[in-house]
Amino acid sequence: MTGQRIKQLRKKKNLAQCELAVRSGFTQSKISKIERGILRLKLDDLIPIAKALGVTVAELLDEEEQTA
Numbered sequence: 001m002t003g004q005r006i007k008q009l010r011k012k013k014n015l016a017q018c019e020l021a022v023r024s025g026f027t028q029s030k031i032s033k034i035e036r037g038i039l040r041l042k043l044d045d046l047i048p049i050a051k052a053l054g055v056t057v058a059e060l061l062d063e064e065e066q067t068a
Contacts, residue, residue, distance in 0.1 A: 002046075005060055007035040009053045023052035 010020050017035070021028040025048050033039035050057045
């Protein structure tokens with residue numbers, strides 16, 4: 001799940017949801033909903049999140065990395 005992957009990467013970078021929100025241009029509420037799987041993402045949403053986390057979109061979508 002992409003939301004779980006975003007949360008994993010955010011925590012790995014020691015970022016709070018509000019920090020990721022500011023960096024990505026989204027609200028903290030939207031980041032929370034994305035991480036919990038309540039809000040479905042479009043490709044256009046993944047790009048600013050990936051940039052804010054310093055990863056590629058492919059890394060956000062990498063299911064294998066979630067289990068590592």
